[in-house]
Amino acid sequence: MPTVDEEFKERFGLAVQRPTERNDLLEAIERRKRRRASTRKVGTIAVVGLVLVGTVGGFLALDRTFQRGTEPQVSQTPAPPAIVDNLGLPFPVCRVSSMPLTTTGGIGHAYVFTKASTPGCPKEGEAGFVSVGIDVTGDGVLDATSGPLPDCFIQCEAFAAPDVNMDGVSEVAVSSEGADGYGVSLYALTTSPPSIEPIVFDGEPFQFPWVDVATHATSAGCQTDDIFNPRFELDWTEKGGSLAALVTQQTFEIDGTVATKLGEREYRTIMDEAPMPGTTLCGVPIYGSAADLAVRPGLNVGLGANLCHVSRTVADFNGDGVDDTVYVGSPVRDRVCPPQGSDVPAIAAIDYDGDGLADGQQPLPNCIYCRTFAAIDFNADGASELVILLQASSVLQFAVYESSLAGSERSPGLYPVFVHPGSEQFPEGDPLRFFVGGDEGFSGAIKCENFPDHPVLVVWASDAPVDGGPSAMRDVVMTKLTMGSGGAFAAVDALHQQQPVGDPPLFDGSGEACGVDWYP
């Protein structure tokens, strides 16, 4: 009777894949061997030809390069990376970013670079061959590379070089910029012989996000366990919308090129103490554009520029039964928040899937005191419309925006709501805007009828001339509006009359209307 191990042996044998039949296997392996040798040789020649020749110091370095063989010679005094056009590679490189490394014998450098071609550097957004390399001798010549790096759609950069496993040699972290922040990949390096390989977790490259967006932030750090074994921690902080934060923390052991997950825990804390991206990783500085992520002003909602003076409203705006979030704010300009009321146009951004990133946006012209104000389902279709406060003084000015509905042909996003057909008070085709409050001579109010089943928005305004002497009469307009499914309010009733100033208003505009207190 076969044992279970013997049965596994037999079944594995039957399940195994056979290599492709080829007669030139030995030749292919010989070619591969020659290519490896050629790559190293060309790299050395390129160093000689393009970097060192012509300088007095170059001859000394040239001699060292040829004599060092396969063993790296670590410089005893840290030297800044030489500015070269190929880093010792057999092709020119561009978009080079670098950072210092700690190695067993001293300090080297890690480089992230893009392979350039005859026409030059690939344009931004074009796929290019981006790699990471290490120079463990400090001579500006790469001793080992790994690539291509994944996901370099915007840019990949040197991120940090922490000694995550505390073995005296840095690991290399490379960032890849995305819409919401950065993805960071970790690489393990050895200095003798020089090599750099991706650290993998469960067979895949070990990557973690480095982001701080409206709904969450992710970061990483180094710790030790109770018996001082080095541990690498990834933190996911859910922003609770108030002071509270829910943190999910995963703990890993990094051993050579393998990351092993040791555990995961959740805990609640206050936002001030929650893990957030900072300016360092495991005690070493962060380089590249990610360095200032922690100190960038405003809120990142994935628009390219952070938003300042942000207000937000949560409701189901697209009618899919799931709450969405609208953020309204002014984008950062010249790396600072513009003062409120400046000429920087405000933006409304809507996030449908709760990832903290905008799925659609809409500029808000003439929005001086720009805030989300309320979510009201004006047409009783199950999807709320967004009321935005445009200006605030003794008179408040409001505008109404609607979202495209889930599954509709309209692009996801927010759209102004117009008036069609119009009235004397609301001209045909204009965006709906109305006033609430009063100042000298003017007053405005609204109320809702049949809310919430068949809402009718009643907008009333009166104006009395204030020039010259006191006016005995005032101009009164009132329009009843209903919102259809086509994204417009229709004037279904209108009134325009003169009224003695001393007479009471046509209706009492105080209190709630459409479920909202319009005088907060």
Add this chain to the structure above:
Amino acid sequence: MDETEIRLFLRDGYPRLVGAVALVTGDLPTAEDAVQEAIVRAWERTDRGEHIAALDRWVAAVAMNLSRSGLRHLRVERLARPRIVAPATIDALSDDAMDVRRALAALPRRQREVAVLRFYLDLSTREIADAMRTSEGTVKSQLSKARAHLVAALTPRDGADEEPSHADR
């Protein structure tokens, strides 16, 4: 290592090692690339005068390490895509072979490697520990977990004993 030795190894050891790495990675082009690269590295070492005691185990260990690289996997997959064989020429796999591959794919990477090195390449736990640069105790622990999973996932054939034949060597 001279050309004759390489030819012998390519004839006798190569298909078996490619099969082993493919069982671990689930991807034949990656396995072929990793084993070829490992052979080149072994060749380079012997050119430098280094002695490799057990070439098949050395190549297996290095190929497993190389195949862990996701970047390598992606590169190889891209290179291999144009020469992917037409569906009609793919070996017809038995249900049992598919079950074995699925069961292996469900294992964590290290357990998968240990299982393949043990059950397919027939290495001892000591040899596996050396190849994976870990302790024999860790190998036995991983092997035990892998075995338990495989027993649960793969219905034993009639007559198979549910116990291992002997203590893990």
